[in-house]
Amino acid sequence: MVTLKEVIETNKMVEEQTLDVRTITIGISLLECIDSDLKKVNENVYNRITTVAKDLDKVAKEIERDYGIPIVNRRISVTPIALIGGAACKKPEDFVTLAHTLDKAAEAVGANLIGGYSALVSKGMTTADEMLIRSIPQALCETERVCSSVNLASTKTGINMDAVRLMGDILLQVADRSKDRDSVDCMKLVVFCNAPDDNPFMAGAFHGVTEADAIINVGVSGPGVVKKALEKVRGENFEVLCETIKKTAFKVTRVGQLVAQEASKRLGIPFGIIDLSLAPTPAIGDSVADILCEIGLEYAGAPGTTAALAMLNDQVKKGGVMASSYVGGLSGAFIPVSEDQGMINSVEAGAITLEKLEAMTCVCSVGLDMIAIPGDTPATTISGMIADEMALGMVNQKTTAARLIPVIGKTVGDTVEFGGLFGYAPIMPVNKFSCADFVNREGRIPAPIHSFKN
Amino acid sequence: MENKVIITVVGKDTVGIIARICTYLAENGVNVLDITQTIVQGFFNMMMIVDIEKATKNFGDIQKDLESLGNEIGVQVKAQKQAIFDEMHRI
Numbered sequence: 001m002v003t004l005k006e007v008i009e010t011n012k013m014v015e016e017q018t019l020d021v022r023t024i025t026i027g028i029s030l031l032e033c034i035d036s037d038l039k040k041v042n043e044n045v046y047n048r049i050t051t052v053a054k055d056l057d058k059v060a061k062e063i064e065r066d067y068g069i070p071i072v073n074r075r076i077s078v079t080p081i082a083l084i085g086g087a088a089c090k091k092p093e094d095f096v097t098l099a100h101t102l103d104k105a106a107e108a109v110g111a112n113l114i115g116g117y118s119a120l121v122s123k124g125m126t127t128a129d130e131m132l133i134r135s136i137p138q139a140l141c142e143t144e145r146v147c148s149s150v151n152l153a154s155t156k157t158g159i160n161m162d163a164v165r166l167m168g169d170i171l172l173q174v175a176d177r178s179k180d181r182d183s184v185d186c187m188k189l190v191v192f193c194n195a196p197d198d199n200p201f202m203a204g205a206f207h208g209v210t211e212a213d214a215i216i217n218v219g220v221s222g223p224g225v226v227k228k229a230l231e232k233v234r235g236e237n238f239e240v241l242c243e244t245i246k247k248t249a250f251k252v253t254r255v256g257q258l259v260a261q262e263a264s265k266r267l268g269i270p271f272g273i274i275d276l277s278l279a280p281t282p283a284i285g286d287s288v289a290d291i292l293c294e295i296g297l298e299y300a301g302a303p304g305t306t307a308a309l310a311m312l313n314d315q316v317k318k319g320g321v322m323a324s325s326y327v328g329g330l331s332g333a334f335i336p337v338s339e340d341q342g343m344i345n346s347v348e349a350g351a352i353t354l355e356k357l358e359a360m361t362c363v364c365s366v367g368l369d370m371i372a373i374p375g376d377t378p379a380t381t382i383s384g385m386i387a388d389e390m391a392l393g394m395v396n397q398k399t400t401a402a403r404l405i406p407v408i409g410k411t412v413g414d415t416v417e418f419g420g421l422f423g424y425a426p427i428m429p430v431n432k433f434s435c436a437d438f439v440n441r442e443g444r445i446p447a448p449i450h451s452f453k454n
Numbered sequence: 455m456e457n458k459v460i461i462t463v464v465g466k467d468t469v470g471i472i473a474r475i476c477t478y479l480a481e482n483g484v485n486v487l488d489i490t491q492t493i494v495q496g497f498f499n500m501m502m503i504v505d506i507e508k509a510t511k512n513f514g515d516i517q518k519d520l521e522s523l524g525n526e527i528g529v530q531v532k533a534q535k536q537a538i539f540d541e542m543h544r545i
Contacts, residue, residue, distance in 0.1 A: 002539040004501045068534040254541040
C-alpha cells in the first residue's frame with residue numbers, strides 16, 4: 001500500500017520540481033507509402049499518419065488526467081523521407097511537397113512536431129538523399145512542425161565528409177531563409193553520428209528502417225527532481241551522490257514506463273523504448289547546469305565539469321535501466337545551451353566555451369545542442385565543427401549530434417530570443433582560424449580500427 | 455488495480471473537510487478503502503485510497519467535481535489513479 005509520504009513526494013516532483021513526460025512519440029513506418037507517382041505518395045503518407053496517430057492527442061490527454069502527470073509534447077517520427085520519396089521525387093522541390101504533407105498530417109492529429117525529414121548518408125549519398133538535403137532550407141522555411149536530421153557518420157562506416165561539407169552550406173541557407181526571425185529554423189535541423197533508430201526527441205527523431213510498422217517511444221525528463229534530491233546530500237561522498245542520482249533516475253523512469261505502457265495499450269501500438277534524458281527547459285529549476293553546480297561546480301564549464309557530467313550521465317543510465325526493460329540509447333543528460341538557464345548563466349559569466357562543450361559531449365547523451373554562433377561564420381568552419389563532433393561519436397562508439405544556429409546579422413555580444421521552450425541564447429565565439437582546405441577535400445574519413453570486429 | 459484512485463487533499467486546516475469529501479464520494483458510489491492524514495509544515499495533508507468500480511460517474515467527472523469542491527472549501531483536491539505511485543515507489 002502506498003503511503004502518504006510517497007504520494008506527497010510524487011506530487012511534489014510534478015508540482016514543484018517540473019517532473020514531466022517530455023513526449024509521447026509515435027514512430028510510423030512509411031515504407032508502404034512508396035510509389036513512383038508523387039501525388040500518390042503524398043496521399044499515402046497523409047492517410048497513413050492520420051490513421052495511425054489519430055488518437056494520439058486524445059490518449060495523451062486521458063493519461064495526463066488519470067495520473068496527474070503532464071505530457072508536454074505529442075510527436076511523430078517517420079521513416080527517413082529520402083527513402084520514401086526517392087522513387088517519385090525528381091527534384092528538391094518535389095521533396096518539399098512531402099514536407100508540406102507531413103506538416104499537415106501532424107497538425108491534423110494534434111502533434112507538436114514531426115521528425116523524419118531525414119537522410120542516412122553515413123557512407124554515401126544516393127541521388128535522392130542529396131536532393132532531400134538540398135531541399136531542407138525550403139522545407140523547413142515553409143513548414144512549421146517538420147524536423148529534419150541527417151546522419152553523417154557512424155563507427156561502422158566512418159565520416160562522409162562530402163555530406164559534412166554540404167551540411168555546412170545547407171545550415172547557412174536555413175539560417176538565411178529565417179534571418180528575419182533570428183535564424184530560428186536552424187533549431188529544426190540536426191546532424192548525427194550513430195543516430196539511433198528509436199529516438200523520441202526532436203529535432204532528431206526518425207523511425208528507423210529496423211523498426212516495426214508503428215511503435216510508441218516515450219521521453220521523460222526531470223532535471224529539477226535530480227537537483228532537489230542532490231540538495232539533500234550536500235557534502236556527502238561520491239557513493240552517496242551516485243546512489244541518490246540512481247534512485248531518482250529510477251523513480252522518474254518508472255513514470256515513463258507507466259505512461260508508455262498505458263499509451264501503448266490505449267493506442268493499440270506496441271511499446272518501443274523509454275528514453276530518460278535530463279532535458280532542460282528555460283524554466284527556473286529545470287536545468288542540467290544547475291545539477292552540475294549542485295554537485296560542486298561554481299558554474300558549468302569549470303574544471304571538473306566533464307568528470308561531473310560523465311558521472312551524472314552514467315548514474316542516470318544505471319537508474320534508468322533497472323526501471324524499464326527497454327531503455328533508449330540516448331538516456332542520459334542533454335546539454336543544450338539556449339534551453340537551460342544555468343547553461344546560459346555559464347556562458348554569460350564566461351565560464352564555458354564551445355571547446356569545453358565539445359569535451360562534454362564526449363561523455364553525455366548527445367552533442368553540441370542549440371548553440372547560437374555568429375551569422376558570418378564560414379560554411380567550412382561550420383563543417384569543421386560538425387566533423388569534430390562526428391569524430392567524437394565515431395571513435396567513442398556513441399551518438400553525437402550538432403544543432404548549431406548561425407544567427408544571420410548577429411555576432412558575439414548579441415543575444416537571440418527563440419521563444420517559449422527554446423529560451424534565449426547568447427552568441428558564442430567560434431575559433432577564427434580556417435579549416436577550409438581540410439573540409440574541401442573530397443571523399444570520406446574511413447571507419448576507425450576498432451570497428452573491425454567481424 | 456485499474457479502479458484504485460488516490461485522492462489527496464492539501465491546504466489550510468478547517469472544520470468539515472473530510473466530511474464534505476466523504477459525503478460527495480458516498481453520494482456517487484465511491485468506496486473509501488483507507489484514509490491517512492497528517493499536518494506537514496502547518497498544512498493539512500490527507501490521502502484517501504478509494505475504489506471507483508461502482509461509481510455512478512466517470513473518473514473525469516469525479517476529478518472535476520472534487521476539484522471544484524476543494525475550491526469551495528479552500529483546499530486543493532486531486533484524484534489520480536494509484537498506479538503512478540506504485541510504479542514509482544515499488545520495485
